[in-house]
Amino acid sequence: xxAFLCGTLVDKQPTSIxxxxxxxGYEVFIPLSSYDRLPAAGEAxxxxxxxxxxxxxxxxxxxMTEPERRMFQLLLGTSGIGxxxxxxxxxxxxxRDLKAAIVDGDVKRISSISGIGKKMAERIVxxxxxxxxxxxxxxxxxxxxxxxxxxxxxxxxxxxxxALGYKQEEARRKAGAVMRKAGGGGLSVEEIIxxxxxx
Numbered sequence: 001x002x003a004f005l006c007g008t009l010v011d012k013q014p015t016s017i018x019x020x021x022x023x024x025g026y027e028v029f030i031p032l033s034s035y036d037r038l039p040a041a042g043e044a045x046x047x048x049x050x051x052x053x054x055x056x057x058x059x060x061x062x063x064m065t066e067p068e069r070r071m072f073q074l075l076l077g078t079s080g081i082g083x084x085x086x087x088x089x090x091x092x093x094x095x096r097d098l099k100a101a102i103v104d105g106d107v108k109r110i111s112s113i114s115g116i117g118k119k120m121a122e123r124i125v126x127x128x129x130x131x132x133x134x135x136x137x138x139x140x141x142x143x144x145x146x147x148x149x150x151x152x153x154x155x156x157x158x159x160x161x162x163a164l165g166y167k168q169e170e171a172r173r174k175a176g177a178v179m180r181k182a183g184g185g186g187l188s189v190e191e192i193i194x195x196x197x198x199x
């Protein structure tokens with residue numbers, strides 16, 4: 001199986017590239033998120049690859065970052081989703097936004113992606129929600145901005161509850177309920193944990 005390709009970028013389009021590796025031109029299909037990170041045509045390029053082989057086809061899908069490839073592979077493992085739809089999902093939302101939507105169960109946002117209806121979006125949430133670790137999920141929900149003090153306390157409390165044996169979703173629900181009841185601020189991480197355990 002091909003893990004990555006290093007060579008010269010011969011041609012780039014929003015949906016595919018051609019990369020020359022030692023005189024062999026490989027056509028690689030990419031999401032829009034990777035297109036934005038490509039160098040100019042004629043320059044050296046390294047692209048991570050998912051080698052998709054079936055009886056009737058052998059197709060290369062390329063990604064500029066490992067999180068993109070991992071999300072593609074997770075989507076591909078969801079029943080009813082093929083490579084084109086998985087690529088479309090990555091073109092419709094960034095990895096971070098897609099991950100946050102899955103963790104939050106935001107079916108509406110996922111179904112806004114071209115080709116994904118409500119039922120498919122629900123299936124994605126059900127099948128993938130538990131594939132992300134607590135820290136990874138909270139990071140996705142927090143987004144690229146710096147988290148607020150409340151978000152930091154919530155994250156720390158959830159991680160502590162997970163360490164105590166709670167499922168990630170239950171830990172988020174309990175800690176979130178405690179913070180909402182207290183009006184968001186004012187509680188320390190220890191108080192959030194204590195009240196979550198008592199609730």
